[in-house]
Amino acid sequence: MWFLSSPRTIEEIFKGYSARCTALVRALTYDTDRWAMWMNSTRSAIQDWLSLVAVHNDCWLLSVAFYFGARLNRNES
Numbered sequence: 001m002w003f004l005s006s007p008r009t010i011e012e013i014f015k016g017y018s019a020r021c022t023a024l025v026r027a028l029t030y031d032t033d034r035w036a037m038w039m040n041s042t043r044s045a046i047q048d049w050l051s052l053v054a055v056h057n058d059c060w061l062l063s064v065a066f067y068f069g070a071r072l073n074r075n076e077s
Contacts, residue, residue, distance in 0.1 A: 005006060008072075009039060012068070013065055013068045013072075014065075015067055016064070016065075016068070020061055021061055024057050024061075028050075
């Protein structure tokens with residue numbers, strides 16, 4: 001499986017970044033009906049929580065991409 005090994009090219013890093021981003025969006029929007037009911041009752045709390053989740057996910061995705069990018073040799077990029 002490609003995501004268990006270290007990527008060897010910039011394209012593989014981007015492919016992994018895109019796959020992780022898609023998986024996070026899918027995980028957060030899986031059960032939208034239940035989310036809609038919960039959001040109507042505690043709108044301000046859920047907006048704060050979702051903004052924190054978004055910031056942490058963006059930081060994690062970028063750190064993983066930069067980690068793999070830093071491990072590439074100059075000849076491989």
